[in-house]
Amino acid sequence: MKYLCLIYVEERLLDTVPAAELTAIEGVWLDYHASLRQSGRMLAGEALQPAESATTLRLRNGKLSLADGPSVDTREQLAGFYLIDAGDLDDAIRLAARIPQGRVGSIEVRPVRPLGLA
Amino acid sequence: MSVSIDAVYRAESRRVLATLIRLLGDFDRAEEALHDAFAAAVEQWPRDGVPANPRAWLVSAGRFKAIDNLRRRARFDASLALLADQLDAGDEAEVWDGEAVEDDRLRLIFTCCHPALPADAQVPLTLREVCDLKTEEIAHAFLATPSTIAQRIVRAKAKIRDARIPYQVPALNELPERLDSVLRVIYLVFNEGYSASSGETLTRTDLSREAIRLGRLLLELLPEPEVMGLLALMLLHESRRAARASADGELVLLEDQDRSRWDRELIAEGSALVERALTSRRFGPYTLQAAIVAVHAEAEDAAATDWVQIVGLYDVLARVTPSPVVELNRAVAVAMRDGPEAGLALVERLFARGELLDYHLAHAARADFCRRLGCNAEARESYRRALALARQEPERRFLERRLQQLGE
Numbered sequence: 362m363k364y365l366c367l368i369y370v371e372e373r374l375l376d377t378v379p380a381a382e383l384t385a386i387e388g389v390w391l392d393y394h395a396s397l398r399q400s401g402r403m404l405a406g407e408a409l410q411p412a413e414s415a416t417t418l419r420l421r422n423g424k425l426s427l428a429d430g431p432s433v434d435t436r437e438q439l440a441g442f443y444l445i446d447a448g449d450l451d452d453a454i455r456l457a458a459r460i461p462q463g464r465v466g467s468i469e470v471r472p473v474r475p476l477g478l479a
Numbered sequence: 480m481s482v483s484i485d486a487v488y489r490a491e492s493r494r495v496l497a498t499l500i501r502l503l504g505d506f507d508r509a510e511e512a513l514h515d516a517f518a519a520a521v522e523q524w525p526r527d528g529v530p531a532n533p534r535a536w537l538v539s540a541g542r543f544k545a546i547d548n549l550r551r552r553a554r555f556d557a558s559l560a561l562l563a564d565q566l567d568a569g570d571e572a573e574v575w576d577g578e579a580v581e582d583d584r585l586r587l588i589f590t591c592c593h594p595a596l597p598a599d600a601q602v603p604l605t606l607r608e609v610c611d612l613k614t615e616e617i618a619h620a621f622l623a624t625p626s627t628i629a630q631r632i633v634r635a636k637a638k639i640r641d642a643r644i645p646y647q648v649p650a651l652n653e654l655p656e657r658l659d660s661v662l663r664v665i666y667l668v669f670n671e672g673y674s675a676s677s678g679e680t681l682t683r684t685d686l687s688r689e690a691i692r693l694g695r696l697l698l699e700l701l702p703e704p705e706v707m708g709l710l711a712l713m714l715l716h717e718s719r720r721a722a723r724a725s726a727d728g729e730l731v732l733l734e735d736q737d738r739s740r741w742d743r744e745l746i747a748e749g750s751a752l753v754e755r756a757l758t759s760r761r762f763g764p765y766t767l768q769a770a771i772v773a774v775h776a777e778a779e780d781a782a783a784t785d786w787v788q789i790v791g792l793y794d795v796l797a798r799v800t801p802s803p804v805v806e807l808n809r810a811v812a813v814a815m816r817d818g819p820e821a822g823l824a825l826v827e828r829l830f831a832r833g834e835l836l837d838y839h840l841a842h843a844a845r846a847d848f849c850r851r852l853g854c855n856a857e858a859r860e861s862y863r864r865a866l867a868l869a870r871q872e873p874e875r876r877f878l879e880r881r882l883q884q885l886g887e
Contacts, residue, residue, distance in 0.1 A: 362643055448645075449643045449644065449645035449647075450595060450642045450643050450644045450645065451644070451645050451647070451649070451653075452645075454595070470642075472641055472642045472643060474641075
């Protein structure tokens with residue numbers, strides 16, 4: 362079963378984290394990324410540009426409107442994601458618990474809805 | 480005959496359900512199968528006699544009914560046919576793996592108390608699935624509407640299904656954390672039945688009894704020290720029930736309770752469990768709290784209480800689970816050992832740190848220290864503050880009486 366692990370970090374807070382700690386987290390993260398990829402459990406995984414780089418679009422009555430910024434303003438911003446293959450929620454939590462960004466932000470684990478699409 | 484089916488239902492329905500959930504992989508499907516299995520028993524047992532192994536009969540009947548139902552519905556939803564085939568292919572050996580069957584009830588408990596479920600769903604789900612309380616009974620006990628409780632249960636089951644929360648006893652390295660969640664649920668059920676003792680309906684006493692029953696079941700399935708500790712804690716608290724409230728439903732403080740009304744059998748059982756848990760050296764906060772209550776239980780009267788030992792136990796508890804409430808309880812014990820000014824100093828230190836300012840019992844403790852020191856004005860001030868924060872009627876009446884005694 363697939364789970365999407367959404368990595369949320371408070372971008373504002375990142376400015377206050379000492380550079381050495383950020384480097385350390387990044388080091389752990391690169392290791393995690395490599396080991397997850399090697400395990401074959403990672404279906405996709407990317408880091409995102411800051412939320413302010415986002416563009417949100419809406420289609421209403423066939424008309425497209427664009428807005429600057431993320432869809433919802435939240436305290437923590439979406440910073441990256443992993444799409445993983447796990448046996449059950451406990452298994453997914455075990456994999457997600459090792460994402461180092463969880464130490465400064467939070468990781469939301471969402472089951473993927475099976476639609477039977479190819 | 481119907482009497483014996485009732486007896487089988489009471490003795491076996493939760494075990495059968497627990498096994499059916501494992502075999503069918505879904506709570507709702509298992510409940511439907513359980514219902515169908517008992518319906519078949521009502522029809523067949525009077526005619527053919529009660530089977531030698533009723534539990535095995537019910538599990539098989541439920542499983543076949545579930546597969547039948549899926550096949551019937553598969554005409555409208557093809558994916559169900561595949562599921563029915565998969566379930567049908569599960570061989571009998573797997574169904575009757577003795578170890579798996581033994582663990583089914585434990586699986587059910589851990590799944591209902593899974594920390595990924597909202598806290599306010601864990602309690603009703605456990606009471607519904609493990610204890611077989613009706614939604615209306617749970618709602619009544621928790622002063623909620625049946626539809627609120629039903630909705631929480633439905634959502635929790637949907638999450639178990641959609642997020643695929645596994646039906647498993649956690650691995651050893653995850654056990655302590657997962658067990659904490661189970662113990663918290665059981666203690667919540669107990670407290671709900673215990674803290675609202677006086678003048679309340681019988682149902683709430685039933686909740687405490689249900690929690691103790693759950694504690695006994697868990698200990699039987701998983702003899703961990705903290706399970707012993709929690710069961711001991713509940714038994715020792717329960718032993719005081721008759722003495723905790725006066726005939727007219729007023730709160731009676733521990734020091735004023737008629738100890739001849741304490742239930743000696745419960746105390747003996749609880750104390751023995753505490754000792755067993757302590758000798759394991761793997762005990763935690765529940766065992767320590769139970770040990771404190773056991774020391775109280777040993778004292779012939781309030782004056783004979785071994786406060787030195789109680790303060791010592793609170794010291795350990797504060798190290799294991801530091802919290803302002805533990806510090807407050809320790810302050811009360813210190814005041815009994817060293818005098819009210821020592822307790823007052825500790826509570827003042829908590830307040831100075833901004834802790835427990837909203838907690839009525841902290842102000843009530845301060846008031847009591849001041850009263851014993853003869854500082855009546857300060858005592859009144861703190862009793863008033865406690866009264867403004869207290870929610871439970873018996874507690875409020877107690878605080879009002881204290882205020883009156885101080886000549887307000």
